Amino acid sequence: MLGRSYESQNCSAARALEIVGERWSLMIIRHALFRGITRFGDFQRSLGVARNVLAARLDLFVEQGLMERQPSSENSAYHDYVLTDMGRELQPVIMALTHWGDRWAAPGDPPVVFRHEHCDGEVRQQTICGDCGQHLAIDEVKAHPTASSMSLA
Amino acid sequence: MLGRSYESQNCSAARALEIVGERWSLMIIRHALFRGITRFGDFQRSLGVARNVLAARLDLFVEQGLMERQPSSENSAYHDYVLTDMGRELQPVIMALTHWGDRWAAPGDPPVVFRHEHCDGEVRQQTICGDCGQHLAIDEVKAHPTASSMSLA
DNA sequence: TCCAACCAGTTGCATCAAACAACCAGGCCG
DNA sequence: CGGCCTGGTTGTTTGATGCAACTGGTTGGA
Numbered sequence: 320m321l322g323r324s325y326e327s328q329n330c331s332a333a334r335a336l337e338i339v340g341e342r343w344s345l346m347i348i349r350h351a352l353f354r355g356i357t358r359f360g361d362f363q364r365s366l367g368v369a370r371n372v373l374a375a376r377l378d379l380f381v382e383q384g385l386m387e388r389q390p391s392s393e394n395s396a397y398h399d400y401v402l403t404d405m406g407r408e409l410q411p412v413i414m415a416l417t418h419w420g421d422r423w424a425a426p427g428d429p430p431v432v433f434r435h436e437h438c439d440g441e442v443r444q445q446t447i448c449g450d451c452g453q454h455l456a457i458d459e460v461k462a463h464p465t466a467s468s469m470s471l472a
Numbered sequence: 473m474l475g476r477s478y479e480s481q482n483c484s485a486a487r488a489l490e491i492v493g494e495r496w497s498l499m500i501i502r503h504a505l506f507r508g509i510t511r512f513g514d515f516q517r518s519l520g521v522a523r524n525v526l527a528a529r530l531d532l533f534v535e536q537g538l539m540e541r542q543p544s545s546e547n548s549a550y551h552d553y554v555l556t557d558m559g560r561e562l563q564p565v566i567m568a569l570t571h572w573g574d575r576w577a578a579p580g581d582p583p584v585v586f587r588h589e590h591c592d593g594e595v596r597q598q599t600i601c602g603d604c605g606q607h608l609a610i611d612e613v614k615a616h617p618t619a620s621s622m623s624l625a
Numbered sequence: 626t627c628c629a630a631c632c633a634g635t636t637g638c639a640t641c642a643a644a645c646a647a648c649c650a651g652g653c654c655g
Numbered sequence: 656c657g658g659c660c661t662g663g664t665t666g667t668t669t670g671a672t673g674c675a676a677c678t679g680g681t682t683g684g685a
Binding site: 325327328329330331332333334335336337338340342345346349352353354366367384405407408409410411412413414415416417418419420421422423424425427428429430431432433434435436437438439440441442443444445446447448449450451453455457458459460461462463464465466467468 | 478480481482483484485486487488489490491493495498499502505506507519520537558560561562563564565566567568569570571572573574575576577578580581582583584585586587588589590591592593594595596597598599600601602603604606608610611612613614615616617618619620621
Binding site: 511512513516523524526527549550551 | 631632633634635636
């Protein structure tokens with residue numbers, strides 16, 4: 320029996336990847352978040368994703384609570400796939416991935432820049448200590464297992 | 473001919489996913505970053521990943537510059553897979569994924585908490601406007617295509 | 626020096642995921 | 656009412672993943 324989850328891993332990143340780690344998942348969320356796409360056909364056209372895969376992903380997103388299926392308008396037979404809070408809160412993940420990609424995977428002018436809606440300033444993500452407020456470099460961050468992670472090997 | 477990249481997508485998230493989007497990739501990086509694992513066998517045991525997949529991922533990471541293969545010690549035939557800056561800078565992606573997972577995919581006590589090494593404060597990620605310095609909510613961030621994204625459909 | 630245990634892969638096969646093209650049923654609008 | 660649209664589904668092919676066994680080399684102790 321093939322494993323398709325990360326069930327031996329006791330970390331929330333593994334749990335997250337079980338939901339959004341499959342091919343096209345984050346791209347679909349990205350298009351919903353930043354291009355406002357909600358319709359099946361629009362996702363299909365703008366992403367070039369296979370219809371059976373798109374249908375399966377959207378089903379999973381609805382089932383897991385990242386999206387809701389809503390009628391496109393009153394009495395419409397068609398529906399929109401609308402992000403919930405759970406889905407919208409993937410924004411920092413997509414932004415982090417995009418910033419990394421800007422620097423390392425697609426250097427040169429970035430195709431897309433994230434901006435503050437009201438003043439057009441460029442958006443930054445910062446890693447901060449919650450106690451002393453200091454900006455943290457990569458080497459200053461450590462992962463501490465908590466009590467709840469000790470119950471597994 | 474089947475497509476296996478996101479080549480129709482002109483965004484850096486797609487480029488990034490072409491490197492780190494395959495199964496186990498981010499988990500391997502996570503173990504390298506936060507558990508300090510460098511040896512093939514240690515990755516294999518702690519992740520439970522298939523050896524052929526692990527070998528393929530590590531090869532790709534070295535080839536793409538995320539890791540370097542270095543002798544484990546002087547005159548050793550074995551080697552360490554050591555993260556480069558390119559690999560280390562995936563930390564914000566993994567932290568964002570883990571924070572999302574803490575809240576939405578594995579609620580309850582998080583198995584791992586990220587802390588500031590020196591003062592043990594909990595690490596936070598913030599989305600800030602580079603101009604006015606304001607903390608930004610999800611709806612205040614917009615993705616703006618740049619000139620370089622207009623050259624494609 | 627030899628041998629057991631270790632290391633880092635590789636191989637062949639089975640299973641599953643993704644992609645494709647064709648198709649289907651229902652909705653919509655002129 | 657018919658043509659075009661929507662949102663899928665289906666069967667097939669191709670590629671990815673996982674498994675167990677295997678290979679060749681390394682290491683260290685007897």
